Amino acid sequence: MNQVRVGLCVATSLALGLCADAQPEASGSAIAQIAKEFDKHPLIMIGELHRWEQLHAFMREMIRNPEFVCRTDDIVVEFGNSRLQELADTYAFGGTVTDTQLQSLWRETSVPLTWNSPLYRQFCETVRDINRQHVCAHPIRIVLADPPLDWSKIKTAKDYAPWADRDASYADVVEREVLSKHHRAFLLAGQFHVVKQTPEGDKDGTRAAQLIERKHPGALFSIVAVPSPAVAEAMHMGPPPSFRIVRGSELQNADFAMIATMNPNKKWPPLGDVVDGLLYVGDQTFLYPSPTIYLDPAYHRELRRHASIIKEFSGQDFMPVIDDLVNEARKAEKQKQ
Template identity: 35%
Template sequence: MTEQKLTRRRLMAITGAGAATAAGMTAFGIVPTANAGGDATTDSNSRPLADAVLAAFRRHRIVAIGDIHEQQEHHDALQTLLLDPRLPGVVNDIVVEFGNALYQPTMDRFVAGHAVEDRDLRLVWRNTTQSPVSTWDAPMYEQFFRTVRATNRPLPEPKKIRVLLGDPPIDWTRVTTRDDLLPFQDRDGHLVSVAKRQVVDKGRRALICYGSRHVMHGGDPVAQIEQMTGQRLYVILAGSHPRLATHPRRTVIPAKGTWLASADSGEFNYLPGECGVPFGEIADALLYLGQAAEQTRSLWNPAIYLDPPYWTELQRRKAINGSPIDLERAYRQEQSVVWPTPPPNDC
């Protein structure tokens, strides 16, 4: 299939620019306000997530958004991006961490609009290399796939967005010992392989939705992808800072030209930064979702784990990989959706 060339003129028409962007922000009720630190530069350069991502694709073939696992507000923001009617005109593929590549044919059928039984679809996120520590049974992950399917439904085949499953293709039915897990431990390497084979080699454009630590600048996956494409990967990481307390939620603030460039990344909440490392060294922009006390978790229904075959399989996997996780407490007991309060940072 031949991909339609994305010229600068066409992309500008899709994404909008200048006054159109400002008008769009007003239409969404997002009006820049002075933040606690009085950083006018930060406010004037911020924009809604969809506008920021589409603008980034003017200069980059691949854009990455660091995922905050189980954070509801993060995936609420992603929903607004997935439902933006401009996205299919710019993005060919979305690479996700929360899906086993063994089931790529299943996902291809599903997001294309074909009938896929729920029992088959669940295998995509339940059978990753991270099980049983992470089952990805939180409803926001299934909703992500269903939203892409809904976005694709009215589109002609060449315009449909493909979801690429980035977790190594482990087949748990063939895993009986810890040694059987060894070929699937290089998860970052598999991400790079998927990006090369399915995106770069085919001349396509991709959005990567992966855990923040996997897509930070300075890490091997980003460095390898940049070497393949010959251009910088545009990285957006979610986080909060006291100076942003009155800043509009769900907006993206660029690091370049703002105080974020030199801000200590260890001072941000729900951002896996490190003390002494400037934010501008690990990301190109910050997605602000609100302060840490405002965040909530997307949690699975404990009744899921009353299914005997599934529960037995999780216990089997725990025994194989020697995980210390308490399955009963982690999955079968009700938990609070309140986001855990982070300890004070001594940066």
């Protein structure tokens, strides 16, 4: 037993009450097990680490699988501006959309940079493809859940402020576009948006999952991805991809801080109070776009304007990252010459 395994078992033994190599509760594929949760819950939500290649590969496989996707009506995503829902519908249902229009879905959101990873375009392409192939008897809709802000009308932090609560926007969209229509949906958002309880002393507001659960207790089954093989071993996950239900298992009293990618040093409630399931997809590599996209003058100028307003509003400064990306792109262009 290596030192990592020993350390993790010591860390988890008090919470789990064991360190034996227990077998995961698995029958059939991880996708089939997750799909089965639709028997009890109209909403299944996965919390991602943004740009995680292996997780996105699994999710693309999942939404190509009729056993899962045909049980859904909608796929709700964090990475699109809900003001552009009509455009998303046109694209998902096979209509003509220019590349600039498609990019606007994620470039016009309330936060910059993250969604430029090719993974989010690939996700949209996958939904469009399954609709084109008529994988299900009904079309699957991409539902955009970021606040419906119009950047052309936002000039100051005061203009931006009404659109800053991304969790409330996400929950409102789920209520309006899914639950009020008695639909089922697969929900995708960052890890911290899917937690049902937050760490002690958290001042970042109520999360989307909490808002949904508050109004519809039991409607949501939330899943987070295990971030490393070492943690997966401590949690007794099977070979990737593997899935485990937390509540009702020995995992429910484990320390969520082992999995948390945000605020891991804070005091979290037990794992079973925070999420309902764990997903393990193996390695963790991240996919970024070519930095040359930031050399487009119009996009570069607008990106800096967005970043300046966000900094004025919250203090979060994206400018150094933008500067680094532009410098990297210019170096890459020089090397081509």
